[in-house]
Amino acid sequence: MTDQTLGHHTASRLPALKLASFASIGFPLATAGLPLAVYLPPIYAEHYGLSLTAIGLIFLFGRLWDAVSDPLIGALSDRTRSPFGRRKPWIAAGGPIFALAAGLLFFPPMAVTPLYLGAVLFVFYLGWTMIQIPFMAWSGEISGQYHERTRVATYTQVAGSTALVIALVLPTILDQVRPNDAALKLAGMGALVIASLLPALLLCLKSFPDNLPVRRAHRTPGLGETLSAVAREPLLLRVLGSDFAVTLAQSIRGALFVFFVSHYMGLPQWASGLFLVQFVFGVFAGPLWMKIGQRFGKHQTAVAGELVQVAINLALLLVTPDALALLIGLSIAQGLAQGSANLMLRSIVADVADKNRLDTGVDRTGLFFSVFSLAGKAATAAAIGIALPLVSWLGFDPRGVNSPDALEGLLLVFALGPALAHALSAALIHGFPLDETRHGEIRRQLAERDAVAVAAQ
Template sequence: MSSAPPPTAGQLVRFSAIAVPVAAAGLPLGVYLPAIYARDYGLSLTTIGIIFLLGRLWDAIADPAMGALSDRTRSIHGRRKPWIAAGGIVFGLSSIFLFFPPFGVTPLSLGLVLFFFYLGWTAVQIPFQAWSGEVSGDYHQRTRIATYQTVVTSSALLLTLILPTIADQLRPGDGRLQLTLMGGLVLLTIVPALFLTLTALREPPLPPLPASRPRLGETIRAITGEPLLLRVLASDFAVTLAQNIRAALIVFFVTFYMGRPEWAGGLFLFQFVFGIFAGPIWLKIGRRYGKHRTAVAGELVQVAINLSLLLVTPDSFPLLLALTLAQGLAQGSGNLMLRAIVADVADKHRLDSGEDRTGLYYSVFSLAGKTATAVAVGIALPLVSWLGFDPKGVNSPDALTGLLLVFALGPAIAHAFSAALIARFPLDEAAHAEIRRQLEPGSPGYAFAE
């Protein structure tokens, strides 16, 4: 096996730079933009909801298509870099119209902007994730690479969360100012981030191109016929589902159950501050115990934290702060390990089939997370409403108890399910080392050297 030195810390920080504009655009897209477009630009909530739903459906189609296309791309610059560069241009230009609409906002203009925004975002994100899994074939180095991306992403999300708070201090309720600050962060970082990422590392040698173009049925079988991939996808779906149930309800929980509306945004920010420190902690645990065991441990910690929320009362705000701190330190542990495992599964598939489908596998991994984000809102909000909670009216003690139960038990159950799915995962460090040995140059399954 190649003894090429692992990437330095500086190289990995540069390589992860593209996560800054991507995260800075992604958070407002789901949290702030719909409300601002409704309040400040006059679009109805129904219209915005339909447009964003159609945008997500387009995104769901584009993800696997981009994964398969980047797997088959051959150029002097590699197969991932051209897509990231082109996608970055489309992403940046569409961000101008998304955050700084020059002629107002109409349903048609918003739909067109989101079409190109999601196209550019996918062309950046999916090839970048696949490239991340190819930087090294070493079992633990892949976790290290994913950790740097997690820390950079968390830092970008923290900064993005701070900007609307600053806007509210300057001009309360001014949605256009919030858009200006958040969009400014995206536009200021996209060009330097692209440069840093594209020049940080060299792509590995290109694998052989399959003799025939894969058909749709063959591509679907490559996904559904890999049981280890399906376990990883289901486990990550459960992790993301848990996280987004909590995110969808945290403002309601803090405002109505705790009676502390002044902390509704601050508590979310508090969690992200400690989330920045989570990656290096879980990296060390992963090196010692392996990725799937660490993922299970992280999910069980999350189960304990969320069950402990059942002990929180409106008078025990310090307990909620402590649990939020713990939530931040445990944040993303499962996602981090599972993302690194995808590359290991792609190695196994390449050895078994002779086909390199790393980009395809990361695209369906991304799609699973996006689907879970949508499903979480579709479960959490109707459920608390059915239990009697109404954010516009006076809530009975029973309705507030229902809110607490969904806020605590929903994520706890999903995290427990994630842990059960990934427990006793057979592709551990020893099994992966044997796969990499058989993928040495000259072997039938060889795709690329480290």
């Protein structure tokens, strides 16, 4: 039996049009994610009167809910058996839930209470997880080829990066049409999410087959045993640690970017523009690093990308308030390096799932992708919990006049924090043993074992 049995279209390159259709579901998810993190909290505070404390606690509990729902849905989708496959039923069911909650979140009534926001976010995160986690697992299954999986991840990253650019441009345009109209800005972003969801769902669900594995485990493990399997897979723990570090670095930079440009550089009018520049060039990062990964291998490329990030962030130490050109250049470089390690690490997760299935006889692809997603979310929360208190402890106050020492502290955290985290990410994934040769051998052994299982049926 060939590798064709283990993944769809694995014997040749996946059609580009089908890959674009498959990845399109990343567009509405990304257009929802940015407003949720950047715009929604201040709008709900300033326009709808919720306290920052209440909003912060609600979002904290939302992340705790993610910690439960992500691995749960990942494990359940691995165990799903239906005529439509394992992943498609979850994505199709999550779509209406996500759309309903997005409507309530982005088009709220005038009288909004903390209970309303908490309930809506609970449903919103549930719908999001029902789409995202099975989709990520499916992305690792439509091909079994080492480099083809990187192509799948690249198309998904480009769809998300394009969505982020549009999500950043839209509020800027609306500000020109109706300045300071928070309700219009929120509604515009919500309309973009909802309008893109239905066509993206249809394109994604029709793109590739979602067949059941050719071989089922003789015994279905319990949910507790399934979840504990994460701790028993050392290669997965290395990938999770590396991705946590790289996402921590990116999130520290994101949390402090506006403060750095507005206060250290003294150029608040440039903050949004430079943020947008970084994401515009980030659209080209995926294809660029995909080519590098195909030439040198996934973990080698992840290390190279992280070392480039270290150099870029250390170069920020050379930026002075009158060195705008240098900051623009570093922002462009940051965009071109953006997501390089995330892309490779996401592709590696599917390879690790293959190894685990060979070792244990159980397919845990959905579970492994769910904890990979959870590691990124945890890193985002940790970055805010580390960066903001640290710069405050160093004397920085976004609402007052800051001393030179306070601004120097802001620079050090903005530059050194991400540099150290990127270096840690590179160290964790350096020398990763699951390369293209080893993965090819794993796929060969899986094909032979599955052929025996089919012949015995």
